Amino acid sequence: xxxxxxxxxxxxxxxxxxxxxxxxxxxxxxxxxxxxxxxxxxxxxxxxxxxxxxxxxxxxxxxxxxxxxxxxxxxxxxxxxxxxxxxxxxxxxxxxxxxxxxxxxxxxxxxxxxxx
Amino acid sequence: xxxxxxxxxxxxxxxxxxxxxxxxxxxxxxxxxxxxxxxxxxxxxxxxxxxxxxxxxxxxxxxxxxxxxxxxxxxxxxxxxxxxxxxxxxxxxxxxxxxxxxxxxxxxxxxxx
Numbered sequence: 047x048x049x050x051x052x053x054x055x056x057x058x059x060x061x062x063x064x065x066x067x068x069x070x071x072x073x074x075x076x077x078x079x080x081x082x083x084x085x086x087x088x089x090x091x092x093x094x095x096x097x098x099x100x101x102x103x104x105x106x107x108x109x110x111x112x113x114x115x116x117x118x119x120x121x122x123x124x125x126x127x128x129x130x131x132x133x134x135x136x137x138x139x140x141x142x143x144x145x146x147x148x149x150x151x152x153x154x155x156x157x158x159x160x161x162x
Numbered sequence: 163x164x165x166x167x168x169x170x171x172x173x174x175x176x177x178x179x180x181x182x183x184x185x186x187x188x189x190x191x192x193x194x195x196x197x198x199x200x201x202x203x204x205x206x207x208x209x210x211x212x213x214x215x216x217x218x219x220x221x222x223x224x225x226x227x228x229x230x231x232x233x234x235x236x237x238x239x240x241x242x243x244x245x246x247x248x249x250x251x252x253x254x255x256x257x258x259x260x261x262x263x264x265x266x267x268x269x270x271x272x273x274x275x
Contacts, residue, residue, distance in 0.1 A: 077260065079262070081263075088266075088267045089263075089268070090265075091263065101261070102262050136205050141260075142260065143259070144258055145193060145257075147260065148211050149211075150260075155205050156204075
């Protein structure tokens, strides 16, 4: 168990729908990152939050949004879903620190989203 | 575009052999280079990481070789075992603080017994 909890593990939904993926970071970690993993794009960074504030943005579609709450858990909202949004969505957390503490940058087991 | 390029896409090695995965990057702002291992149904897990002022780092059977002038780095898995069968990703981080990881496309390693 990595200590990063993602729910749900699997999600099947129809095109045009909206879903919310949830992530609870490791205890004490202030940063949360979201990544999308698909066969054609590989592992792509979506967005980072640090202590409730957006810190960095990557290849995140306008239909997607995220937030980090005061208890530090994070939610990734995906709306107007398309078939191409089917992927594994990973959350990671880390203490906000130097790269030399990268052993603390930990991934959850992911949410597999299938859009039908 | 892909900022970290990884090859090969797949690799089959016999038990006891050496597995070698190569990565290359262009952005000299990258300051740290970790390698991740991913099993089916799991998230990536850090194996080993290196900074660009070090040419080699070894942890157990895993070694990273780093060539700063060529902007290339590689993972060597010595005495490969069936349990090493997984997908391996090289990655890079820009700057000195933890942040976004730029991943290679991954190498699916199969070790035959």
